Amino acid sequence: xxxxxxxxxxxxxxxxxxxxxxxxxxxxxxxxxxxxxxxxxxxxxxxxxxxxxxxxxxxxxxxxxxxxxxxxxxxxxxxxxxxxxxxxxxxxxxxxxxxxxxxxxxxxxxxxxxxxxxxxxxxxxxxxxxxxxxxxxxxxxxxxxxxxxxxxxxxxxxxxxxxxxxxxxxxxxxxxxxxxxxxxxxxxxxxxxxxxxxxxxxxxxxxxxxxxxxxxxxxxxxxxxxxxxxxxxxxxxxxxxxxxxxxxxxxxxxxxxxxxxxxxxxxxxxxxxxxxxxxxxxxxxxxxxxxxxxxxxxxxxxxxxxxxxxxxxxxxxxxxxxxxxxxxxxxxxxxxxxxxxxxxxxxxxxxxxxxxxxxxxxxxxxxxxxxxx
Amino acid sequence: xxxxxxxxxxxxxxxxxxxxxxxxxxxxxxxxxxxxxxxxxxxxxxxxxxxxxxxxxxxxxxxxxxxxxxxxxxxxxxxxxxxxxxxxxxxxxxxxxxxxxxxxxxxxxxxxxxxxxxxxxxxxxxxxxxxxxxxxxxxxxxxxxxxxxxxxxxxxxxxxxxxxxxxxxxxxxxxxxxxxxxxxxxxxxxxxxxxxxxxxxxxxxxxxxxxxxxxxxxxxxxxxxxxxxxxxxxxxxxxxxxxxxxxxxxxxxxxxxxxxxxxxxxxxxxxxxxxxxxxxxxxxxxxxxxxxxxxxxxxxxxxxxxxxxxxxxxxxxxxxxxxxxxxxxxxxxxxxxxxxxxxxxxxxxxxxxxxxxxxxxxxxxxxxxxxxx
Numbered sequence: 150x151x152x153x154x155x156x157x158x159x160x161x162x163x164x165x166x167x168x169x170x171x172x173x174x175x176x177x178x179x180x181x182x183x184x185x186x187x188x189x190x191x192x193x194x195x196x197x198x199x200x201x202x203x204x205x206x207x208x209x210x211x212x213x214x215x216x217x218x219x220x221x222x223x224x225x226x227x228x229x230x231x232x233x234x235x236x237x238x239x240x241x242x243x244x245x246x247x248x249x250x251x252x253x254x255x256x257x258x259x260x261x262x263x264x265x266x267x268x269x270x271x272x273x274x275x276x277x278x279x280x281x282x283x284x285x286x287x288x289x290x291x292x293x294x295x296x297x298x299x300x301x302x303x304x305x306x307x308x309x310x311x312x313x314x315x316x317x318x319x320x321x322x323x324x325x326x327x328x329x330x331x332x333x334x335x336x337x338x339x340x341x342x343x344x345x346x347x348x349x350x351x352x353x354x355x356x357x358x359x360x361x362x363x364x365x366x367x368x369x370x371x372x373x374x375x376x377x378x379x380x381x382x383x384x385x386x387x388x389x390x391x392x393x394x395x396x397x398x399x400x401x402x403x404x405x406x407x408x409x410x411x412x413x414x415x416x417x418x419x420x421x422x423x424x425x426x427x428x429x430x431x432x433x434x435x436x437x438x439x440x441x442x443x444x445x446x447x448x449x450x451x452x453x454x455x456x457x458x459x460x461x462x463x464x465x466x467x468x469x470x471x472x473x474x475x476x477x478x479x480x481x482x483x484x485x486x487x488x489x490x491x492x493x494x495x496x497x498x499x500x501x502x503x504x505x506x507x508x509x510x511x512x513x514x515x516x517x518x519x520x521x522x
Numbered sequence: 523x524x525x526x527x528x529x530x531x532x533x534x535x536x537x538x539x540x541x542x543x544x545x546x547x548x549x550x551x552x553x554x555x556x557x558x559x560x561x562x563x564x565x566x567x568x569x570x571x572x573x574x575x576x577x578x579x580x581x582x583x584x585x586x587x588x589x590x591x592x593x594x595x596x597x598x599x600x601x602x603x604x605x606x607x608x609x610x611x612x613x614x615x616x617x618x619x620x621x622x623x624x625x626x627x628x629x630x631x632x633x634x635x636x637x638x639x640x641x642x643x644x645x646x647x648x649x650x651x652x653x654x655x656x657x658x659x660x661x662x663x664x665x666x667x668x669x670x671x672x673x674x675x676x677x678x679x680x681x682x683x684x685x686x687x688x689x690x691x692x693x694x695x696x697x698x699x700x701x702x703x704x705x706x707x708x709x710x711x712x713x714x715x716x717x718x719x720x721x722x723x724x725x726x727x728x729x730x731x732x733x734x735x736x737x738x739x740x741x742x743x744x745x746x747x748x749x750x751x752x753x754x755x756x757x758x759x760x761x762x763x764x765x766x767x768x769x770x771x772x773x774x775x776x777x778x779x780x781x782x783x784x785x786x787x788x789x790x791x792x793x794x795x796x797x798x799x800x801x802x803x804x805x806x807x808x809x810x811x812x813x814x815x816x817x818x819x820x821x822x823x824x825x826x827x828x829x830x831x832x833x834x835x836x837x838x839x840x841x842x843x844x845x846x847x848x849x850x851x852x853x854x855x856x857x858x859x860x861x862x863x864x865x866x867x868x869x870x871x872x873x874x875x876x877x878x879x880x881x882x883x884x885x886x887x888x889x890x891x892x893x894x895x
Binding site for chain 2: 150151152163318319337338339345346347348349350351352354355369370371373375376378379380381382383384415416417444480481482484485503504506507509510511513514515516517518519520521
C-alpha cells in the first residue's frame with residue numbers, strides 16, 4: 150500500500166495510526182504502518198521524554214510521528230488558568246456536582262491529580278512538548294486544532310519534519326494549505342473526537358481537490374481493509390485510524406469496564422457531543438453526554454471552559470468506573486471493535502482485507518491483475 | 523461495472539439512479555445504468571400509467587424500476603385523511619401561517635392543488651400504483667419506508683420483480699431480510715431524504731455483513747466515479763444515487779430559483795431535519811428548516827402529521843419561489859453539483875471517473891491490470 154506520501158515517510162503501508170499509548174504507536178510502526186503518538190496528556194516534558202525514549206527504542210528504526218493539540222488562536226497574554234476558571238458560571242459547577250451526586254460518584258482522594266487537564270491544550274504546553282520532540286527523529290508533526298503557528302511549521306521543516314493538520318471542511322483545509330502545512334487529515338463526521346458534520350465519503354474528495362497537490366489522509370469510519378480501500382479510492386494518499394486501536398491488547402485504558410463498553414458498543418452508540426471539550430466531539434453516548442446535550446440542562450460551555458469544568462469529574466468517573474457515565478472519544482467504527490487483539494493481528498487483518506477488497510473491486514471493474522515485481 | 527446483481531438485472535453498470543422524473547430515469551437506463559422512477563407524487567393511477575408508457579417507450583428495452591413509499595405499519599381501519607388532519611394542534615397551524623406571513627408567501631389560487639399530498643404515502647395509494655406498475659416490465663420495486671407487506675413481496679416475486687428496501691441501520695436491514703426482500707439499499711447519514719445517523723462508510727459493510735448473501739447497494743455521499751469505487755470497495759453490489767440527477771437538464775424541478783440554489787450550495791448547506799415529513803430527512807438548509815428545528819419553536823410533528831401540516835405551505839413556497847424558504851431533499855454531494863448537464867454526460871463522467879479511481883487504487887496496491895476480454 151504505497152503512495153507518494155508513504156514513500157516520502159519511508160513507510161511500507163500508508164496506514165497512519167493515532168494513539169495516546171506509546172506501546173500501540175510502536176507496534177503500528179513495527180507492523181509497517183506509521184504510528185502517531187498523541188501528546189495531549191503529557192503536561193510534564195520529562196514524561197514525554199521518557200515515552201519518546203521508549204518509542205525510539207521499540208520501533209526498529211522505523212518512522213513515527215507526534216500529535217499535539219495547539220490552538221490556532223493566539224492566547225491572550227496575561228490570562229492564567231485561574232482567570233479562565235473564574236469564567237465558569239456557578240450554575241454549571243452546580244450541574245456537574247448534581248450530576249455526579251445523582252450517580253454517587255466518589256470524590257478523588259486528597260492530592261490525587263486530575264487525569265485530564267486543560268493545560269495540555271494550551272500553546273505553552275504544546276511548545277514545551279515540541280522542545281522535547283524535536284530531539285527525536287520524528288517524521289511527522291500533526292496538530293489536532295487548526296494550523297500550528299508559522300514559527301512551529303518553520304521549525305518542523307528545519308528539522309525535516311512534515312506538518313499535518315486535521316480538517317473537517319474544505320474551507321479549513323484551504324486555510325491549512327495557505328499556512329504552509331504538508332498533509333491534511335480529512336476527518337469526517339463519523340470519526341471519533343472532534344469532527345464536523347460532513348461525512349468522510351463527501352469530505353475526502355472535496356478536501357483533496359481543494360488542497361491539491363497536497364496529500365490528504367482519510368479519517369473517520371475506517372477500521373477494515375475494505376474501508377481503507379474506500380478511503381484511498383476517494384483520492385487520499387493514506388488513511389488515519391484512531392478508534393480501532395483502543396481495544397488492542399497494547400492499549401492501556403486503565404479501565405476494564407471501559408474496554409468492555411467499547412467491545413459491546415454498536416455503531417449507533419456514539420454521539421457528537423460538546424460534553425467533553427465544548428466543541429462537537431464524537432464519543433460513546435452515556436448518561437453524562439445526555440446530561441450535557443439535554444435541551445433542558447445548562448448545555449456545554451465553549452472551549453476551553455467546558456474542558457476545564459469537567460476535567461475532575463471525568464477523572465472521577467473513570468477512576469471509579471461509574472458505568473452509566475463512563476465514556477471515551479471513539480468513532481462509529483466502534484461497532485466492529487468486538488474483540489481484544491494485539492496490534493499486529495489487527496494490522497494484518499487490515500492489510501489482508503485491503504488486498505481482498507482490491508481483488509473484489511477489480512472483478513467488478515472487469516480487470517485482471519498481477520502483482521508488480 | 524458488473525456485479526451478480528447487475529447481471530441478474532441485465533444492466534451494464536451497477537449504477538442505480540433514483541429520480542422522480544421519467545426523463546431522467548429513462549436517460550439513466552439508456553446510458554447503461556438502472557433508472558428507478560419515484561412514484562410518490564402519482565396520486566392518480568392514470569398519471570403513473572401515462573409516465574410508465576413514456577418510460578417504456580424511451581428505454582430501448584433496457585431495464586428500469588419503480589420506487590414506492592409504502593409504510594411498513596398497517597393503516598388503522600376507518601381512519602380517514604380528515605381524521606388525521608384533525609390531530610394537528612392549532613398552535614402548529616398558526617406557526618405555519620405566521621412563518622409564511624413573515625416571508626410574505628402568497629396564497630394559492632382557488633382550486634389550485636397542492637403539489638405534495640400525504641395520500642401518496644398511504645398504503646392504498648401505493649397499492650393502486652402497484653396495480654398499474656405490474657403491467658409493465660419493471661425489474662425492481664423499491665420501498666423507501668420499511669419492508670413492503672408480505673403479499674406485495676409475493677406479488678412482485680410472482681411477476682419476476684426483485685424487491686429492494688432502504689435501511690439506515692443493520693437492525694432495519696435484518697428486518698428487511700427476514701421479510702423476504704431481495705436487495706437492501708444502505709442509506710448513509712450523508713444521503714438526501716430520510717436517513718439515520720450512521721455514515722455510508724460505516725453502514726455499508728455493516729449491513730452487507732448483516733444480510734449476507736443478500737446484495738447491498740451503497741447510498742449516500744455518492745456523486746463521482748471515486749465515490750462509486752469507494753461504495754463498491756465497501757462490499758456493495760452497486761451504488762444508489764438520487765441527488766446527483768436533480769441538476770441534470772432532464773430534471774424538471776419547476777423552479778429555476780431552486781436549481782440555482784442547488785448549483786450554488788456547498789456540502790455544508792444541508793441539514794437533517796424533521797421539517798418535511800416528521801422523520802429526519804436531509805435537505806437544503808433554509809429559513810423554513812431553521813424555523814422547525816428552532817428549539818424555541820413548536821418543533822415538527824411526527825410522521826404523517828408533519829407532512830400533512832406543511833403540504834400546502836411547501837407548494838406555496840415552491841410555486842412563488844420564496845428564496846429564503848425554498849428547499850428540497852438533497853444529500854451532502856450537493857457540494858459537487860455545480861453545473862447543469864445532460865444525464866448522459868453526468869453518467870459518462872461517473873464511469874470514466876470510476877476507471878481512473880480503479881487505476882489509481884491499483885497503483886497504490888502495487889497491481890498491474892489488464893482488461894478482461
